[in-house]
Amino acid sequence: MLDDKQRALLDKPAFAKLVTLMPDGHPQATVMWYRRVDDTIRMMAPASALKSKNLDRDSRATVVVDDPDSGYNYVELRCQCEVVHDDAAARDDLHHIASRYIGDRAAEFVASLDDAPRVLFIFHPFRVQGQIRE
C-alpha cells in the first residue's frame, strides 16, 4: 500500500491533519501527533473529544501528512478507522507516538495526562496518494 518514499515521509516527526465527519457530513479537521506501524497510522485522543465521537459514529477518515522540510511533499491516506476503547493500550501507544516528537520527555508527558479515558485510533488506508518530489 505505502511505498518507500511515503514511509520515509510518514516517519518524519511531521504533524498529521486528521479529517473526520460531523453528524451532518461536514468534514472536521485537527492537527495531530501520530506514528506509522506497518501500513497503518496510529493516534491517541480523549474518548470525549469531538474527533473520537465522530469516528465512533462514522469510521471514515482521511489523514494528510505534509513534509516539514517541504510543504510541496505530502501523502493523503483515505482510511477506515478502528477506534480501540482501551485506555491502557492508548496510553501505552502514546508513549511511542510522543517519543517521535519529544524524545526522552515522552514518559513524563504521558504521566502528566489527566485520568479521562483515552482511545487509540488505528487508521487502515484503502487509498494512498499525494506528491513527493525529489
Place this chain on the structure above:
Amino acid sequence: MLDDKQRALLDKPAFAKLVTLMPDGHPQATVMWYRRVDDTIRMMAPASALKSKNLDRDSRATVVVDDPDSGYNYVELRCQCEVVHDDAAARDDLHHIASRYIGDRAAEFVASLDDAPRVLFIFHPFRVQGQIRE
C-alpha cells in the same frame, strides 16, 4: 469571524489543506496555495480537478492551515465554497496567490500554465477554530 492572530497566521506563506467530499461522502484532502481576502480564503484549480468536481457537486469544505513556524499552531475553517467558473478571474487571482509564495516569479508561473479552464474557489467560513499559542 477571524481574529487578529488567525489573520496573521493565515497571511504567512503557509500551505492550506483543502478537504472536499467525494460522491460517497468520504473526505478527500489536498495541499494548496491560497490567499486570505477579508474573512474568506481563495484558491485556484483546474475545473477538471477532483476537488473542483467535488466542490461543484457539494459546496461543503474544510480548510486547515498550520503555521510553518510551529506545527502546533493552526486554524481550521469550516466553510461553504463558492466555485467561480471564470477562467480569466481565476488566473488573475492566481497571480495574487502565487505572489505570496514565489514573489516576482508569479507572472511567469501563471503565464506557463496550460489552457485547460481554471476555476476560483472562494471559501466562506461559518465556523473557525484551532489553536494558536504565543
